Amino acid sequence: MALVVICGQPCSGKSTAAKCLAEALNESECKQTVRIIDETSFHLDRNQSYANMPSEKNLRGVLRSEVDRSVSRDNIIIVDSLNSIKGYRYELWCLARAAGIRYCVLYCDVRESQCRKWNEERREKGEAAYNDVIFEDLVRRFEKPDRRNRWDSPLFELWAHNDGVERSSIAIVDVVSYLTKKADSKSRDVKILQPTIATQNTRFSEANSLYEMDRATQEVINAIVEAQSQSIGGPLASISIGQGLPNIDISRSVGLPELRRLRRTFIKLTGQTSLSGRPPPSDSSSAKRMFVDYLNRELGTIA
Numbered sequence: 001m002a003l004v005v006i007c008g009q010p011c012s013g014k015s016t017a018a019k020c021l022a023e024a025l026n027e028s029e030c031k032q033t034v035r036i037i038d039e040t041s042f043h044l045d046r047n048q049s050y051a052n053m054p055s056e057k058n059l060r061g062v063l064r065s066e067v068d069r070s071v072s073r074d075n076i077i078i079v080d081s082l083n084s085i086k087g088y089r090y091e092l093w094c095l096a097r098a099a100g101i102r103y104c105v106l107y108c109d110v111r112e113s114q115c116r117k118w119n120e121e122r123r124e125k126g127e128a129a130y131n132d133v134i135f136e137d138l139v140r141r142f143e144k145p146d147r148r149n150r151w152d153s154p155l156f157e158l159w160a161h162n163d164g165v166e167r168s169s170i171a172i173v174d175v176v177s178y179l180t181k182k183a184d185s186k187s188r189d190v191k192i193l194q195p196t197i198a199t200q201n202t203r204f205s206e207a208n209s210l211y212e213m214d215r216a217t218q219e220v221i222n223a224i225v226e227a228q229s230q231s232i233g234g235p236l237a238s239i240s241i242g243q244g245l246p247n248i249d250i251s252r253s254v255g256l257p258e259l260r261r262l263r264r265t266f267i268k269l270t271g272q273t274s275l276s277g278r279p280p281p282s283d284s285s286s287a288k289r290m291f292v293d294y295l296n297r298e299l300g301t302i303a
């Protein structure tokens with residue numbers, strides 16, 4: 001029914017907020033099961049998980065797969081982690097969209113100095129805390145949510161330090177109201193994400209799908225590279241990849257490394273959706289259409 005992404009600096013009260021939100025939802029009229037997905041449920045240690053990029057990626061992958069497996073129209077999933085990378089929140093948003101559910105972000109907006117103080121206090125009490133190097137690195141890399149991004153919207157801000165975290169805190173009340181409000185796909189104040197062509201079902205054998213996906217996305221990349229090489233110095237027009245397929249609309253030159261990265265992410269995202277029962281597209285045309293749809297979105301909004 002819904003996915004709530006909690007985000008904030010290290011030690012900014014995210015778990016306190018997640019717990020409080022879960023309690024508030026359980027007390028509301030909503031009959032949905034509420035579940036928190038966090039690092040501790042996987043026995044992941046903070047300092048180990050954020051010690052280096054591979055461990056951090058692994059942590060994000062574990063949480064994302066669990067979210068992917070768990071989101072449904074019958075429950076409310078709260079992801080309690082830093083969720084500090086913009087691209088990662090986008091991936092979570094994609095999972096919500098593929099499931100056709102509500103989505104929102106609850107941002108624990110606490111000053112860094114206060115988070116640092118809480119972390120030190122936690123350490124002094126002998127509780128698990130971030131070590132200083134990791135804490136500072138995470139603070140530096142935090143990408144604050146911005147409500148203008150689809151994946152950060154709607155955004156609810158919780159000022160845990162000034163206002164405390166209570167079931168009656170404005171942000172908690174607002175999230176509960178947003179999640180429990182009766183709505184259908186035409187409601188304006190509540191957005192129920194709709195699966196796009198990129199997330200629709202088409203049954204096919206998995207191996208075949210992956211093969212098609214690989215080949216089709218490579219063909220799209222080749223078409224872009226060729227079009228760009230022909231227009232060197234001149235303006236880039238929209239690139240056609242065949243009859244009945246959408247054009248690729250890129251207004252700037254995009255290098256091969258970036259195109260390869262986008263292709264890898266796209267294949268990964270599609271593969272993950274297939275794990276939860278929605279297979280990747282079955283034929284070359286749908287694979288191309290999906291990939292162009294994805295590229296137009298990515299290159300249009302994340303410049």
Ligand SMILES: Nc1ncnc2c1ncn2[C@@H]1O[C@H](COP(=O)(O)OP(=O)(O)OP(=O)(O)O)[C@@H](O)[C@H]1O
Pocket residue numbers: 008009010011012013014015016017046118119122160161164165
């Ligand atoms: N509103 C608050 N007032 C006072 N102390 C707080 C508040 N919120 C959190 N703390 C303190 O900060 C510490 C961390 O809280 P919490 O575990 O909720 O943060 P977190 O952001 O989930 O941390 P982590 O980044 O490690 O997951 C706790 O020890 C708690 O005592």
